[in-house]
Amino acid sequence: MTLTLVWLCLFAALAGFIDSIGGGGGLVQLPALLVLRSDIAEAAPAQLFGTNKLAAVTGTAAAAVAYNRRVQIDWRLVWPAMITAASFSMLGARAAVLLAPALLRPLVLVLLIAVAIYTFRRKTFGTSARETRASARPTPYVLAIGAAIGFYDGFFGPGTGSFLIFLFVGVLGLDFLHASVSAKIINVTTNLGALVYFVWAGQLIYSIAIPMGICNLLGGVLGSRIAIRRGSGFVRAVFLIVVxxxxxxxxxxxxFA
Structure with missing residues (x-):
């Protein structure tokens, strides 16, 4: 178990690092928990998801705080999105109980391919802030983005950070660095609701979740500092790799499923 925990902590640190820059930490951390599940005695799937959520929220929150100290955040955009994202994430979670989230996989795949192609072909996309139709009167657009992303995160989840960053760049005209900062703050909001449920239901393995959370936090802080130092071009490159x-x-x- 000791060696397993070391591996999980290393993967958590890597996940925090990646997620703090371009999103996608779930590509690393949750699969690591699932692969090493046999080494975790009596671990139910719900406990693994709860453990993953605590570690992820810790790193995302730390990255958001680190960004907030060094990058100017446009709270006109963030606050409305946080409110609708939190509300609609609960609706999405309810829908996930009634429907099969796996049905979304083909659609999500098509959307991600479109995001990757669009970002790759437009070399200057997100490298600097720009004026858009939405940026003049952003509130309705921000409310809609928060609602859509919140529902998706509650219903399905994977790729939430990447979609959110893309929408903040494409619709609102932010550069990748500021879009990533905004996405981190909103992601904390959407994830906290799920974490509260897991804690209430007792679906966490604290002996694993706490050290993983510390390592995810360290990775998130390191990643955010590098992103701030390297700028939007670096965040754009990491974003493409994650997508x-x-x-x-x-x-x-x-x-193959």
């Missing part, structure tokens, strides 16, 4: 990774994962699941 391609998510595409490969879901292409495999759609084809």
């Amino acid at each position: 391609v990774g998510v595409i490969v994962r879901y292409a495999y699941e759609v084809i």
Whole structure:
């Protein structure tokens, strides 16, 4: 178990690092828990998801705090999105009980491919802030983005951070660095509701979740500092790598599941 915990902590640190820059930490951390599940005595799937959520929220919150100290955040955009995201994430979670979230995989795969192609072909996309139709009167757009992302996160989840970053860049005209900062803050909001439920239901393995959370936090702080130092071009590159990774994962699941 000691060696397993060391591996899980290393994967958690890597997940926090990746997620703090371009999203997609779930590509690393949750699969690590599932692969090493046999080494965790009597671990039910719900406990693994709860453990993953605590570690992820810790790192995301730390990255958000680190960004907030060094990057100016436009709270006109963040607050409305936080409110609708939190509300609609609960509706999404309710829908997940009634429907099969796996039905969304083909659609998510198509959307991610479109995001990757669009971002790759437009070399200057998100490298600097720009004026858009939405940026003049952003509130309705921000409310809609928060609602859509919140529902998706509650219903299905994977790729939430990447979609949120893309929408903040494409619709609101933010550069990748500021979009990533905004996404982190909103992600904390949508994830906290799920974490509260897992804690209430007792579905956490604290002996694993706490050290993983500390390592995810360290990775998140390191990643946010590098992102601030390297700028939007670096965040854009990491974002593309993460999106391609998510595409490969879901292409495999759609084809072979």
